[in-house]
Amino acid sequence: MKKIPRSSLIFYGGALVFFIVVQLLISFGLLNAFWNTILRLGAVMAIVSLGLNLIYGFNGQFSLGQWAFYAIGAYCAADITYRWANLGSAGGLMVVLMIVLFTGAAILFLRTQLSKIRRLDALSAFSIYLLTTLILGYVALQIGKALDAPVAAALKALPPAVALQVVFFFAVILAGMLAAEISFLFGLPILTLGSDYFGIATLGLTIITKVLLDNSDTLLGFAEMKGARGMIGIPKITTWFWVFLFLIITIVVTRNLLNSSYGRAILSVREDEIAAKAMGIDVANYKILTFVIGSFFAGLAGGLYAHINGFLHPDTFNFIKSFDPMIVIVFGGLGSVTGTIAGAFAWALVLEGFLRLFLPEGFETWRFVVYPLLLLIMMLLKPSGIFGGYEIPFIRAVLPPNQPKRAEDLRSEDAIQSQEAGL
Amino acid sequence: MSAANQPTPKAAETAAPENTLEIRKLSKVFGGLRAVNNMEFSIPKGALFGLIGPNGAGKTTVFNMITGVYEPTSGDVIFNGTNITGLEPHLINQMGIARTFQNIRLFQSLSVLDNVRIAYHPHAGYSMSDSIFHNHKYEVKEKELTERAVEFLSVFNLQDRLRETAKNLPYGEQRRLEIARALAANPSLLLLDEPAAGMNPNESVALMDLIHFIRERFNLTILLIEHQMRVVMGICETIAVMDFGERIALGTPQEIQNDQRVIEAYLGPGSAALSEKFKRKKN
Incomplete structure (x- = not known):
């Protein structure tokens, strides 16, 4: 068995201690409900921002669509647990599960097949994917509905509290996967755009999502989402344990991905697309891959967020709010995992916590004057963010040490040879 | 992939x-x-x-x-x-077929070593799930790949610059690194x-x-x-x-x-x- 590196021990140990301390504070009532919520919000924000940092900070694609996938994840997970908790139906769970599995398999299959076609343009590929997904989605819907009753019966055999946790866990994962698949379909045509245009297109997605959610009861036909009145009755089951678990998983996955050949391929796209192509990197592929992974995290975070307050309102997913994760990663440091986590918790603690508490009554709105100002000062003093490119040893890639230079270089080798030949 | x-x-x-x-x-x-x-x-x-x-x-x-x-x-x-x-x-x-560019196109803010390791990417030898789980296969292949890159850089006498950020190299070495990176793709x-x-x-x-x-x-x-x-x-x-x-x-x-x-x-x-x-x- 190989030795576990010291940095990993420190990281996991530190994380465990942090978790236990906060958990004890909560259990003994030393941390009131307000701060408890703030901490959970911070962790959720850290997950969304890590996803965005992957897309913008590491892959270099300026995206304002992160919030849309967050919204999709939130509403998807909320709907699944709502149906289970209030109607005793596993329909939501089974339908989303089937859709995710069917379309996911179809996308993977099409991806291998379509890559054999030379220079297939993005829009044709997009139409093929969209048609296939729609047809399979419909089939999956019917199968999911049929599976509702037997699965619900099986889940009811479990103790109710456990069953709810199981449904919740799968709801969060499925929310992430649904967001990831939608991001794939959406990203396919628009990732061919240049970075700025991509940003605008993703902003469009955020606005579309908000409008659809405003009319979710009429346009989309989900009566329980209640459109612009806000969705209520979602079980409040996102505990500190769950957010912390998902945050650690997100950090470890991000770090493992970045410190691999695939991570370096993702970075090379940010550094220089043309050079990356010339070095054999399939740039289009890595752009979409990063976008999908980032959106997966957003969906996951959305699923967790939905179960914090037990209440969702489309205004939470307003496009103005979509700048929040952007601010977090710029503040923490673009391309720094450590900075993103610190930034997310700082955002929650300062903006949602302290300022809300300490600013006098009626002055909450000043928060939105204070933090743009903070950001402005930040940009002037340290444009690379608080952490810049710094990473804690656990996340940082291990590079071998520099080797000593050879005494003679290539040039002098040749020179010596030609001298000898001359003699 | x-x-x-x-x-x-x-x-x-x-x-x-x-x-x-x-x-x-x-x-x-x-x-x-x-x-x-x-x-x-x-x-x-x-x-x-x-x-x-x-x-x-x-x-x-x-x-x-x-x-x-x-x-x-x-x-x-x-x-x-x-x-x-x-x-x-x-x-x-x-x-x-590998190439270099008229105006040097290195991966500027990455290390010299990573510039070369990116060229090895198509032959990395492990899948993305291997890298996410950091399993044994990843460890072995990644170590092999890194050693190969270090050895390769020492052919170009850049082994004392492994950890340096590419944009901090002097012009001549940047050219040399660009050629090295192109050749790393074999x-x-x-x-x-x-x-x-x-x-x-x-x-x-x-x-x-x-x-x-x-x-x-x-x-x-x-x-x-x-x-x-x-x-x-x-x-x-x-x-x-x-x-x-x-x-x-x-x-x-x-x-x-x-x-x-x-x-x-x-x-x-x-x-x-x-x-x-x-x-x-x-x-």
Whole structure:
């Protein structure tokens, strides 16, 4: 068995201690409900921002669509647990599960097949994917509905509290996967755009999502989402344990991905697309891959967020709010995992916590004057963010040490040879 | 990922296998501009081939068509007997054509080591799920890959700069790193786009040595665009001259230096006669 590196021990140990301390504070009532919520919000924000940092900070694609996938994840997970908790139906769970599995398999299959076609343009590929997904989605819907009753019966055999946790866990994962698949379909045509245009297109997605959610009861036909009145009755089951678990998983996955050949391929796209192509990197592929992974995290975070307050309102997913994760990663440091986590918790603690508490009554709105100002000062003093490119040893890639230079270089080798030949 | 991207080249009917690269009637039209017109040349295996011409003659466009950045309007690019016309750049690279750029394009804020390791990516040998779980296969392959990169960099005497950020290297070393990165992909044909641009005479001499060295060490065929005549005439065996998108001459450095059309392309109409007169006077 190989030795576990010291940095990993420190990281996991530190994380465990942090978790236990906060958990004890909560259990003994030393941390009131307000701060408890703030901490959970911070962790959720850290997950969304890590996803965005992957897309913008590491892959270099300026995206304002992160919030849309967050919204999709939130509403998807909320709907699944709502149906289970209030109607005793596993329909939501089974339908989303089937859709995710069917379309996911179809996308993977099409991806291998379509890559054999030379220079297939993005829009044709997009139409093929969209048609296939729609047809399979419909089939999956019917199968999911049929599976509702037997699965619900099986889940009811479990103790109710456990069953709810199981449904919740799968709801969060499925929310992430649904967001990831939608991001794939959406990203396919628009990732061919240049970075700025991509940003605008993703902003469009955020606005579309908000409008659809405003009319979710009429346009989309989900009566329980209640459109612009806000969705209520979602079980409040996102505990500190769950957010912390998902945050650690997100950090470890991000770090493992970045410190691999695939991570370096993702970075090379940010550094220089043309050079990356010339070095054999399939740039289009890595752009979409990063976008999908980032959106997966957003969906996951959305699923967790939905179960914090037990209440969702489309205004939470307003496009103005979509700048929040952007601010977090710029503040923490673009391309720094450590900075993103610190930034997310700082955002929650300062903006949602302290300022809300300490600013006098009626002055909450000043928060939105204070933090743009903070950001402005930040940009002037340290444009690379608080952490810049710094990473804690656990996340940082291990590079071998520099080797000593050879005494003679290539040039002098040749020179010596030609001298000898001359003699 | 790599399995999904198998290139599907159609075999060329009559490609002489001893030619590493063959360009047949290659043309590129941008709107109304014929940037390259019926370009033809072939490079035998192991040759050092120069492509020269005045600014705007279309040399880099030819490069971009060979490497897949542009799709040719018409004509064929045959590489080792395979037609690679219109393939995507990353597939062309994986088939064994690597290039450097006129204005150095390193992965600026990455380390020197990572610049080389990225070139190894298509042959990383582990899947993405291996990397997410950091399993045994990942550990082994990653270690192997890193060791290979360190060893490779020491061939170019950059092993003392492994951890340095690429943009912090001095200009000459950046050029060297770019060539090293291109070679890390294990190509059989290397395209160098003005490698001596911005170099002083000493640095260009070092560069010429480097080019000779890598050709032998890595068993390469090299296609070179260059403006510094000292470099081109000094190392190339065959030279093609382009002007206004067309090939105006092809031959050894000696032949090219005495070619009337080449002299006129560089110095303007009538200059060939002048240079004749100048030569006679000197004799």
